[in-house]
Amino acid sequence: MPARALFIAGAGTEIGKTYVTAALTRRLRAQGRAVRTVKPLASGVPPLSDPGFIESDTARLLDAQGLALDEEAVEACSPWRFAAPLSPDQAAVLEGRSLDLADLVGWCRDEIARAEGTLLIEGVGGLMSPVTETATGLDWLRALGLPALLVSGSYLGAISHALTACETLRFHGVKLRAVAVSESPGAPAPVATVAAAIARHAGAPVFCLRRGDACPEELAGLI
Numbered sequence: 453m454p455a456r457a458l459f460i461a462g463a464g465t466e467i468g469k470t471y472v473t474a475a476l477t478r479r480l481r482a483q484g485r486a487v488r489t490v491k492p493l494a495s496g497v498p499p500l501s502d503p504g505f506i507e508s509d510t511a512r513l514l515d516a517q518g519l520a521l522d523e524e525a526v527e528a529c530s531p532w533r534f535a536a537p538l539s540p541d542q543a544a545v546l547e548g549r550s551l552d553l554a555d556l557v558g559w560c561r562d563e564i565a566r567a568e569g570t571l572l573i574e575g576v577g578g579l580m581s582p583v584t585e586t587a588t589g590l591d592w593l594r595a596l597g598l599p600a601l602l603v604s605g606s607y608l609g610a611i612s613h614a615l616t617a618c619e620t621l622r623f624h625g626v627k628l629r630a631v632a633v634s635e636s637p638g639a640p641a642p643v644a645t646v647a648a649a650i651a652r653h654a655g656a657p658v659f660c661l662r663r664g665d666a667c668p669e670e671l672a673g674l675i
């Protein structure tokens with residue numbers, strides 16, 4: 453059976469993409485489905501030898517897959533890793549490196565071609581955060597032609613951020629599979645209220661994850 457691949461895009465950064473992607477990975481595995489989860493381009497990732505590595509997106513996604521945290525697994529999950537917690541193009545400059553969208557897209561296409569079951573690809577930052585000096589995450593997603601799961605927070609302002617991302621995806625012909633609203637710490641409104649507001653305009657199913665929640669079964673069922 454051909455692989456199903458999904459791109460996890462964000463309405464912003466630090467809002468729950470990795471949390472939701474890890475939760476979805478665990479849910480799919482619990483349902484007995486084959487899943488591979490990658491974060492090809494990651495900034496803010498210390499070396500594997502650093503105690504802080506355990507907090508990185510790469511470590512969290514490997515853990516959700518039940519994989520060991522070794523060099524081989526890290527490289528296979530996140531071939532482009534940068535230490536500075538900045539936009540990847542800026543983090544790359546600090547290391548005297550550069551990034552090319554064609555390389556990133558080519559790597560993902562190879563993964564899609566060889567995946568068995570479901571392939572989850574976490575993006576970087578928000579939908580239009582830069583991924584190279586000249587390309588945004590939206591360019592990356594469009595080049596892959598994959599459907600998206602949009603992750604939003606529930607902080608004040610999240611509704612507009614989420615709907616702006618939904619509208620941008622629609623404008624560019626990207627299929628929006630669902631929106632996952634991950635509860636932001638200290639948010640002034642209940643996450644369900646924020647999700648309901650997003651659902652009135654998003655044109656896609658909307659799900660909530662409160663702090664510490666597992667992935668809803670219904671969300672996994674759409675993937």
Ligand SMILES: Nc1ncnc2c1ncn2[C@@H]1O[C@H](COP(=O)(O)OP(=O)(O)OP(=O)(O)O)[C@@H](O)[C@H]1O
Pocket residue numbers: 462464465466467468469470471472509575576577578634635661662663664665
């Ligand atoms: N629903 C939730 N329950 C508990 N913790 C959460 C939840 N959502 C997010 N977090 C925590 O909030 C922090 C930021 O979330 P996360 O790392 O998933 O953001 P992100 O969108 O992937 O960020 P980046 O743009 O760096 O990839 C993490 O410590 C994460 O574990």
Ligand SMILES: C[C@H](N)[C@H](N)CCCCCC(=O)O
Pocket residue numbers: 465466494495496536537538539540576577578580581582
């Ligand atoms: C370091 C951070 N957590 C992410 N890895 C990168 C976020 C880049 C955001 C760039 C932007 O949109 O302004």
Ligand SMILES: [Mg+2]
Pocket residue numbers: 469470471509574
């Ligand atoms: Mg992340």
